[in-house]
Amino acid sequence: MPAVLHPSLIDLAEQAPLSSTAATARGVLAESQDLLRNAIDHREPESELSAWYSKIIADTLQSPAARDLVGDSRILPTGGIGRGDGLPTDPVSWFAIGPTPNADRCLLPLFEGSRLSVAPAGSASLEDWRDRGLKALEDGDAGTVAILADAGLLTRPGQVPALLERAITHRPPALQVFEGLPDRNVLIDMQATLLSPVSDVARWVGLAVGASSRTTTGRLSEGQDSGLLSPAETESLIQVWETGVTLHLRRWRDDLHEHPVTTEDLPALDRTAHGAAARMAAGVLRSLAARFGIPLAEQ
Numbered sequence: 001m002p003a004v005l006h007p008s009l010i011d012l013a014e015q016a017p018l019s020s021t022a023a024t025a026r027g028v029l030a031e032s033q034d035l036l037r038n039a040i041d042h043r044e045p046e047s048e049l050s051a052w053y054s055k056i057i058a059d060t061l062q063s064p065a066a067r068d069l070v071g072d073s074r075i076l077p078t079g080g081i082g083r084g085d086g087l088p089t090d091p092v093s094w095f096a097i098g099p100t101p102n103a104d105r106c107l108l109p110l111f112e113g114s115r116l117s118v119a120p121a122g123s124a125s126l127e128d129w130r131d132r133g134l135k136a137l138e139d140g141d142a143g144t145v146a147i148l149a150d151a152g153l154l155t156r157p158g159q160v161p162a163l164l165e166r167a168i169t170h171r172p173p174a175l176q177v178f179e180g181l182p183d184r185n186v187l188i189d190m191q192a193t194l195l196s197p198v199s200d201v202a203r204w205v206g207l208a209v210g211a212s213s214r215t216t217t218g219r220l221s222e223g224q225d226s227g228l229l230s231p232a233e234t235e236s237l238i239q240v241w242e243t244g245v246t247l248h249l250r251r252w253r254d255d256l257h258e259h260p261v262t263t264e265d266l267p268a269l270d271r272t273a274h275g276a277a278a279r280m281a282a283g284v285l286r287s288l289a290a291r292f293g294i295p296l297a298e299q
Contacts, residue, residue, distance in 0.1 A: 005044060009035055009052055016059040025065045025110045032056045033115065036088060040253045046246045047085070047217070054086040061094055061107065069106040073098030078121060078151035083199075083214045087248055089191070089257050092116050095151050096123035121147060129153050142166045142200075149203050152214060159208040161292070167200030168294050171285040172278035184264035184271075190251075194244030194277055197285060198237050205229060216241050233287065236280040243277040 012031055019025040032053060039049055058077045060066065066075060074097045080086025081093070092111070096103035104120035111118045124132075133154045136144035142162035148154045172193040202216040205223030213219055217238050224234040247270055251257045263271055289296050 013055055016056045017063050019060055019063040019065045022065050022109045025060050025063055028060055029114055037253050040249050046249050047242055050085045050245055054081045054084045057081045057092055066107055070103040071100040073100040073103035076151040078147045082150040085215045088252055091119040093119040093121050095121045097126050146203055149207055157207055160204055163200055163204035165294055167197045168285050168289045170197040172282045185262050187260055187262055190244050190248050194240055197281055198241045233284050236284050240277045240281045243273050
């Protein structure tokens with residue numbers, strides 16, 4: 001793990017892939033939550049914490065304890081964990097590949113008593129998963145394309161317009177005004193309006209250019225290198241992503257992530273950061289919509 005992280009985080013990351021029993025794995029997962037909260041309190045870099053957390057979960061899914069449960073099947077994490085930039089509020093989701101029936105559900109004992117949300121994504125052969133990916137591409141099924149791409153089961157099918165269309169649908173809403181001033185009583189959803197559209201754009205970029213990275217920021221950077229995104233668009237989207245991760249982790253630390261939040265509820269600095277990120281995200285998405293001929297729905 002990166003040297004900037006506290007030794008306790010590095011130690012747990014080294015233990016995760018060695019978990020030999022389900023009880024040990026459950027202990028690693030529980031400790032990861034406690035250490036993550038402490039690290040946020042001590043101002044560890046949020047992007048590094050996201051990568052650390054994702055590696056803990058992914059390595060636990062590949063540990064001896066997990067292999068004992070799934071037999072000869074192989075486990076591929078998807079979603080934020082599969083990308084390597086997951087958050088503790090993301091559902092932990094994975095595919096099973098191989099002969100063991102319902103192998104994906106065999107891992108559920110690792111999460112007993114956990115506060116984590118889990119979402120086994122199915123069990124099938126590699127050929128079956130790839131066939132499902134091709135069908136999803138033909139059907140424009142953005143949801144299925146997304147989870148297969150995040151697991152590395154789709155690499156370079158070319159541009160997938162449905163992914164970009166979904167991102168643009170999720171663009172932050174226009175500023176609402178009350179008595180001539182920004183309305184601070186408007187409910188906001190950082191996941192839906194900051195993180196989701198950026199990760200959708202990044203998937204679209206990653207599949208279009210055959211990105212070697214699956215992280216959101218890595219896909220965006222490779223999109224700039226390939227000329228699909230401009231430097232300004234890439235910089236803005238990465239800044240939006242990092243701002244969203246930071247704000248979301250702070251609310252999770254304070255056990256506020258499940259509560260409705262308005263602009264007024266945020267501390268002044270967070271309010272400013274959120275507003276700037278939302279404007280940047282909306283601007284880039286409008287630019288991409290115009291460039292690729294995607295109509296903007298009324299907001």
